[in-house]
Amino acid sequence: MDGSDGAAASNREGDQITRVRILCHRLLCSACVKQKREGQDAILLQERPHWSVQKRAEQFQKIDQGEKIPFDIALPLPARDAELPDSDEGVRLFWERFSCQHCGRCCFNPGAGLCLEKEDFERIAKRIGRRRLRALCKYDRCQSIWILRQPCPFYDKSRKKCEIYDIRPLTCAKYPLHPPLKEMPCNLAVDAFCPAARQLAKETLGWWIICENNWAKLLGMLQRR
Known part of the structure; x- marks a missing residue:
């Protein structure tokens, strides 16, 4: 052969x-x-x-x-x-x-950012206000999408908890x-x-x-x- x-x-x-x-x-x-x-x-x-x-x-x-x-x-x-x-x-x-270890590595680790689905953005904006959420994000014009800056501004490092856990982005819920x-x-x-x-x-x-x-x-x- x-x-x-x-x-x-x-x-x-x-x-x-x-x-x-x-x-x-x-x-x-x-x-x-x-x-x-x-x-x-x-x-x-x-x-x-x-x-x-x-x-x-x-x-x-x-x-x-x-x-x-x-x-x-x-x-x-x-x-x-x-x-x-x-x-x-x-x-x-x-x-x-x-079994999540609540280490927060996925939340406070520096990275490119977390893309927010339209539903994610609207849900979080309703809770904290659109102006504040926009200040915590950057807008990608090529993808027409908001990107949440990293480390995540909603992660409380001292308490090891997410401040918006009940309305967290879908990507976070699946992680x-x-x-x-x-x-x-x-x-x-x-x-x-x-x-x-x-x-x-x-x-x-x-x-x-x-x-x-x-x-x-x-x-x-x-x-x-």
Whole structure:
């Protein structure tokens, strides 16, 4: 097999893996979340203890890099899909397990700023006044959008609380969830900068064995067809 044949085979294998993951997301989304709620990963890990040791050491090191290097982490939970009626289950399980550490890093860390949706701007302006809110923002004429300056002016660092928590921007309400990674479009993704997100990524690392088990079953079915 020459180089071109090897590359073609690798591409076919990659396409097949992607196909299996998408198929798993569409067919086993609810079952996958149920398996994780029931702790079936513990049974699978007992059958393959080497998986636990190898994955844990390698992945923990990668996850911890989020302290200094900006990147997103894919989680072993299905992302929301508008075409699937039960695809919110992965998001619900995420929020059940996620425990904010109230460190405020996402609020007072200097950055480019937080884009406010029109609804966000109007909701906050109604509370604090349009003049004050405009003074706390900059207007991006190219995008026709208001951008809240960072560090966030609504974060009380001494009390470690948001002054407008009940009407906070949608981006804040969703944080640390980010859009799925390009290479893992069917899985939830989180900002590795968030220490609570990194902790959850570590706690749910064993759930990947459930994903891999389901992928293997579907792959076997496809290969037998």
